[in-house]
Amino acid sequence: MNTEIEKIIVKSFFAKRIQDRVLFELSSTKKRKDALSRLCHTYKTTLKEEYMMTIEKPNSDPVEIAALLKKNGAGDTCYAVSWNEEIDGKELPLLTALEKAVGYGMPTIIACIPNKLAYFEAEQEALPSPRFMLQRKF
Template sequence: MLKKYGAGDQCYVISFNDEIDGRYLKLEEAIEKAVGSGFPSLISCIPDKLAYVEGEQIDGPPERYIIYKQ
């Protein structure tokens, strides 16, 4: 869905997961390591326009959002 909104191959990640925090990664790798990890993460695909946010997993699946600004 991020690709549909114009995401490229690279993204920047802010996360409580030290393995991916503060790094530029391929989008697929960032999603793979962030989704379901239990750590809150923000994946910036297009600065000030497109991002994926996953909340902390406490009980059940975490909240997940795509932030898109036209």
């Protein structure tokens, strides 16, 4: 885990009222899933909605999502905060992270530019899972 990157992600995209709690949960191996659970059914109040842009359907192709993110400034690598333990807390190639996250069915944030651009996939309640680009413009 990279706590500095995770702090930037939380401060940039999470609602102010829960930022400290989420940071605490992410830093604890026992509580980490609690932080990720906040991104299941209550993601609209957990994340700052003003930065959430729905990725329109069809939206299940990792290659197309990577192209969208790159069009908005993403590089080739990213940092993942994910229910999927294969990628959680790791820096890895963007396409690899998306291939592991898209359609997984549980929450993932893939930070391309930690304070500016990320991909978010919520828990799957219906097909497909809600998918968003999180973007802050400066």
